[in-house]
Amino acid sequence: MARKPPTMADVARVAGVSPMTVSRAFKRDASVSAARREVILGVAEELGYLFDATAANFKSQKSDFVAVTVPSINNANFADTVRGLTEGLKARGYQILLGSTDYDTAEEERLIEQLLRRRPAAIVVTGGKHSDRCRRLLANAALPVIETWDLPEAPIGHVVGFSNAAAVRGLVDHFVARGLRRIAFIGGDVGQDTRGADRRLGFMAAMQAHGLPADRLIAAGPPPISMQEGAVAMARLLDLMPDTHAVICVSDLSAFGALTECQRRGVAVPGTLSLAGFGDYEIGAVSVPTLSTINPFSRQIGARAATLILDVLDGRQTTPARIEITPELLIRESSV
Amino acid sequence: MARKPPTMADVARVAGVSPMTVSRAFKRDASVSAARREVILGVAEELGYLFDATAANFKSQKSDFVAVTVPSINNANFADTVRGLTEGLKARGYQILLGSTDYDTAEEERLIEQLLRRRPAAIVVTGGKHSDRCRRLLANAALPVIETWDLPEAPIGHVVGFSNAAAVRGLVDHFVARGLRRIAFIGGDVGQDTRGADRRLGFMAAMQAHGLPADRLIAAGPPPISMQEGAVAMARLLDLMPDTHAVICVSDLSAFGALTECQRRGVAVPGTLSLAGFGDYEIGAVSVPTLSTINPFSRQIGARAATLILDVLDGRQTTPARIEITPELLIRESSV
DNA sequence: ACAGGCGTTGTTATCGATAACATAAACGAG
DNA sequence: CTCGTTTATGTTATCGATAACAACGCCTGT
Numbered sequence A, B: 001m002a003r004k005p006p007t008m009a010d011v012a013r014v015a016g017v018s019p020m021t022v023s024r025a026f027k028r029d030a031s032v033s034a035a036r037r038e039v040i041l042g043v044a045e046e047l048g049y050l051f052d053a054t055a056a057n058f059k060s061q062k063s064d065f066v067a068v069t070v071p072s073i074n075n076a077n078f079a080d081t082v083r084g085l086t087e088g089l090k091a092r093g094y095q096i097l098l099g100s101t102d103y104d105t106a107e108e109e110r111l112i113e114q115l116l117r118r119r120p121a122a123i124v125v126t127g128g129k130h131s132d133r134c135r136r137l138l139a140n141a142a143l144p145v146i147e148t149w150d151l152p153e154a155p156i157g158h159v160v161g162f163s164n165a166a167a168v169r170g171l172v173d174h175f176v177a178r179g180l181r182r183i184a185f186i187g188g189d190v191g192q193d194t195r196g197a198d199r200r201l202g203f204m205a206a207m208q209a210h211g212l213p214a215d216r217l218i219a220a221g222p223p224p225i226s227m228q229e230g231a232v233a234m235a236r237l238l239d240l241m242p243d244t245h246a247v248i249c250v251s252d253l254s255a256f257g258a259l260t261e262c263q264r265r266g267v268a269v270p271g272t273l274s275l276a277g278f279g280d281y282e283i284g285a286v287s288v289p290t291l292s293t294i295n296p297f298s299r300q301i302g303a304r305a306a307t308l309i310l311d312v313l314d315g316r317q318t319t320p321a322r323i324e325i326t327p328e329l330l331i332r333e334s335s336v
Numbered sequence C: 001a002c003a004g005g006c007g008t009t010g011t012t013a014t015c016g017a018t019a020a021c022a023t024a025a026a027c028g029a030g
Numbered sequence D: 001c002t003c004g005t006t007t008a009t010g011t012t013a014t015c016g017a018t019a020a021c022a023a024c025g026c027c028t029g030t
Helices: A008-015 A019-025 A034-047 A053-060 A076-090 A105-116 A132-140 A164-177 A194-209 A227-240 A252-265 A282-286 A298-313 B008-015 B019-025 B034-047 B053-060 B076-090 B105-116 B132-140 B164-177 B194-209 B227-240 B252-265 B282-286 B298-313
Strands: A065-070 A095-100 A122-126 A145-148 A158-161 A183-187 A217-219 A246-249 A274-276 A293-295 A322-324 A328-330 B065-070 B095-100 B122-126 B145-148 B158-161 B183-187 B217-219 B246-249 B274-276 B293-295 B322-324 B328-330
Touching: A008 A019, A008 A034, A019 A034, A053 B053, A065 A076, A065 A105, A076 A095, A076 A122, A076 A298, A095 A105, A095 B095, A105 A122, A105 A132, A122 A298, A145 A298, A158 A298, A164 A183, A164 A194, A164 A246, A164 A274, A164 A293, A164 A328, A183 A194, A183 A227, A183 A252, A217 A227, A227 A246, A227 A252, A227 B282, A246 A252, A252 A274, A252 A282, A252 B282, A282 B227, A282 B252, B008 B019, B008 B034, B019 B034, B065 B076, B065 B105, B076 B095, B076 B122, B076 B298, B095 B105, B105 B122, B105 B132, B122 B298, B145 B298, B158 B298, B164 B183, B164 B194, B164 B246, B164 B274, B164 B293, B164 B328, B183 B194, B183 B227, B183 B252, B217 B227, B227 B246, B227 B252, B246 B252, B252 B274, B252 B282
Parallel strands: A065 A095, A065 A122, A122 A145, A145 A158, A158 A322, A183 A217, A183 A246, A246 A274, B065 B095, B065 B122, B122 B145, B145 B158, B158 B322, B183 B217, B183 B246, B246 B274
Antiparallel strands: A293 A328, B293 B328
8 A cells, every 4th residue: 555655767767867966957957868857857746756955955965945034933024034034045046944942042053053954054043142052063064054033243154234232312302303202111030132232232322422311221021022021021111110201112012011001001003102113024014003124124134045055155355245224214203 | 075974874883883882872861871971972962974765764764844834924813823733742752744735735735745745744734625626635545534624524533623613603792792793804815714614604604593594704815815805894894784784704914904993983982883703812811902712722622633633643533533622702991 | 589570771673755877768969 | 960068867975863772791580
């Protein structure tokens, strides 16, 4: 009944050619006459033959995987980056091998080791901060490493990202220019989400640069900060510091949560309180009022990383690249 | 310089044992003395040896991949299902191999073929409708196939899902029970997203069962239907049929978009118009007003699929399983 | 003291595709 | 019409881990 699935040798036998010719018929650019290729593929389909990518990867000692780690799979920003990567690599036959770290350094280490065991052609990681062992694993793995969503001072390999701190500075400048001085920041606990921490640091530095106190910091728990946590944080802020002029949230999701708390309390946005988020999630373009935010060009990060990977693998790029994305400040109804 | 990375044979040589013993040291349950295992793992770490999962999979003729297809990676519902799968399979060392079909049948076929080339231990697909070739590929592949998010009449293998039509019927019943009779449905174009189409069919059948006309159907374009498209659809509905009592949207995202259009027009929800979505996305629990919706237990679908996969692979489940999830009707502020 | 059993380690053959090399056929320039 | 060149195909060896089997020592019970 359940006899073994057919191999290239079986296809070759039926088609009356050598296994090597079958192998070539399955390659895009190989030299096989069109007539023969057609016969071979026909036989393969008829026999129900399915190319064995594992065997091919094993023998050729290189895989068509590109490994990707993201903090959370359930995040529109990172999903967009993954989409950019997928689309940029699909044409060349590379397959994304995706894993999420749940914003946890130990988990990231485990995940990266697991992914490297597949001998991916390249690896894309989110963030520029990693455990020592992580850095060692990546550096020793002899494959292109791309750090994204950050601009690390000492990159492991290539970088496609932006400064989270600098992006938030733009928001602070915007509020200050509008005459708002008592500005608060709602974010996650320090030391977990490094991008969130960078945004917080950027906020504090920008406030200091304007000679303003950065003492309105609300920590909303471990990342990712949900809408609900944004609402809770806003409630705390309104209770503790009701004279706040403006609030910057670590993401549009928490900003929207914060907005709903204002709506429930009858606090006018932007009339009484101005609000901004981060990430240009769809919610910020649709909510009433729409949310001022920062567009980090998530998809473009993935797309640029994809072309960079191809450039490195094809030998067009031989030195570590540092591709800086410039986030865009989007001023919308919540801060006008 | 860049000499070849070490193999098990190298580790064995340095540790003074046979390669087979090294192999066993890397297996969880294998019979190796604790002392030797420690030595071997120490040598491996020292040499920078990294287990080659490709070679292991190749030789053992079975992989530790579980393939998963979702319509879109950027969707909280499917992301939750993937999370449930990931967590349920992680302990046993299985790795998720994820691909998205972009709600496209041809793309699904390509994707599934690509995934099967890796010889996954099992495959989980979203939805119960597939092209003929797809069904053939899956049926011939001699591996556990699990269809989710649907209850197909003729399943390929196992099923973990629910009836989208029946779930929507619950919403219609709820509105009718509250005396609302002019009920509209906002969804995607027919024939693309089968789950969305099922919800629409469920809506029409339920209306008919109540003796009500199902003539208030707004098509909002190809899936996935965004918040913005929900808003546009609501605008169309309010222009064309301003006397509508209630609106059911194909997802919470479009429902929220519809809500914002009402807010901008000053249409009171639920005062003038009642509203419901589908999926129990976070937005529906946070928005003002909160959105009535259906909780499909996305994460549980993944978790149940994971345990089912383990049961099948371990031989505890030998017949096709049909696990039916019962979605929960959540009545919130938007329809009270 | 010895048979039997269990836990630990070694030996051998091999999974399926392909890189590298070899060769045969077709072609084109002088 | 010949020789160099390209194109199409075949041959051989092999990637790195492990299943299956064999064997060795150690313990236990009688």
